[in-house]
Amino acid sequence: MNIREFKSLKVLLPSIQEQTAIANYLDEKTTQIDSLIEKIERKIELLKEQRTALINQAVTKGLDPNVEMKDSGVEWIGEIPSGWDVKKIKYLGDINSGDGITNTNLLDDGEIPVYGGNGIIGYYDEFTCSHTVVVIGRVGEKCGNIHLVEGKSWISDNALILTLVNEGDYPWVSVCLESRDLNKIRNQSSQPLITSTQINNESIPFPTLDERDRIIRKCQIHTTIISELISKESKRIELLKEYRQSLISNVVTGKVRVT
Numbered sequence: 001m002n003i004r005e006f007k008s009l010k011v012l013l014p015s016i017q018e019q020t021a022i023a024n025y026l027d028e029k030t031t032q033i034d035s036l037i038e039k040i041e042r043k044i045e046l047l048k049e050q051r052t053a054l055i056n057q058a059v060t061k062g063l064d065p066n067v068e069m070k071d072s073g074v075e076w077i078g079e080i081p082s083g084w085d086v087k088k089i090k091y092l093g094d095i096n097s098g099d100g101i102t103n104t105n106l107l108d109d110g111e112i113p114v115y116g117g118n119g120i121i122g123y124y125d126e127f128t129c130s131h132t133v134v135v136i137g138r139v140g141e142k143c144g145n146i147h148l149v150e151g152k153s154w155i156s157d158n159a160l161i162l163t164l165v166n167e168g169d170y171p172w173v174s175v176c177l178e179s180r181d182l183n184k185i186r187n188q189s190s191q192p193l194i195t196s197t198q199i200n201n202e203s204i205p206f207p208t209l210d211e212r213d214r215i216i217r218k219c220q221i222h223t224t225i226i227s228e229l230i231s232k233e234s235k236r237i238e239l240l241k242e243y244r245q246s247l248i249s250n251v252v253t254g255k256v257r258v259t
Contacts, residue, residue, distance in 0.1 A: 090200035093164035098155035117158035144182030176204035
């Protein structure tokens with residue numbers, strides 16, 4: 001649209017009295033809606049904190065509240081059950097960088113998901129990984145986020161790829177790294193970054209395989225419930241934003257009269 005076409009547009013122009021009434025009405029209603037959205041957003045944040053705390057408690061303390069504890073020697077872990085070990089990531093597998101891919105190569109849908117620094121960013125018709133891996137966001141404000149990826153995938157160079165020696169360790173290692181919150185160890189430059197060296201030197205608690213399986217099952221049950229609640233609250237926010245926009249449109253076009 002050029003300037004001439006823009007100037008030729010016709011707009012509704014109610015009286016000054018009506019304009020004032022409309023503005024006051026919309027200010028009141030949108031403030032109410034925005035306030036409700038803020039409350040829901042805060043509720044979502046609290047649910048996320050609850051989910052993180054639940055996972056952290058389970059993966060560092062186990063499920064038996066009466067078990068004998070010992071100092072892990074790692075600050076973020078604290079005390080762990082006396083029968084558990086602590087292992088560095090570098091002894092569990094190898095970390096490599098992903099492969100570059102341009103946005104023009106990405107597809108809106110397809111069989112091969114492409115993972116960037118914060119999860120799936122699109123799809124492609126080729127893959128760089130055909131086995132299970134832990135994908136770790138390497139750059140960006142949300143670097144350090146964790147995705148357990150199974151099957152064929154393309155991992156971009158905005159992420160790191162952790163390939164474990166033992167296939168059965170993937171669920172436990174991924175949930176421990178998520179609990180660790182690797183974003184806290186990123187550098188503080190203008191471009192947030194996490195290196196493979198930093199991750200390799202991170203330590204995680206390591207109970208027996210049976211305990212790991214039981215802890216993961218419990219975490220999955222509780223986090224699924226919390227994630228469903230978060231999804232419902234997020235949907236409420238979407239509906240409120242749609243209602244807000246619809247209300248403004250209906251009022252300023254006269255479909256809803258304000259007196």
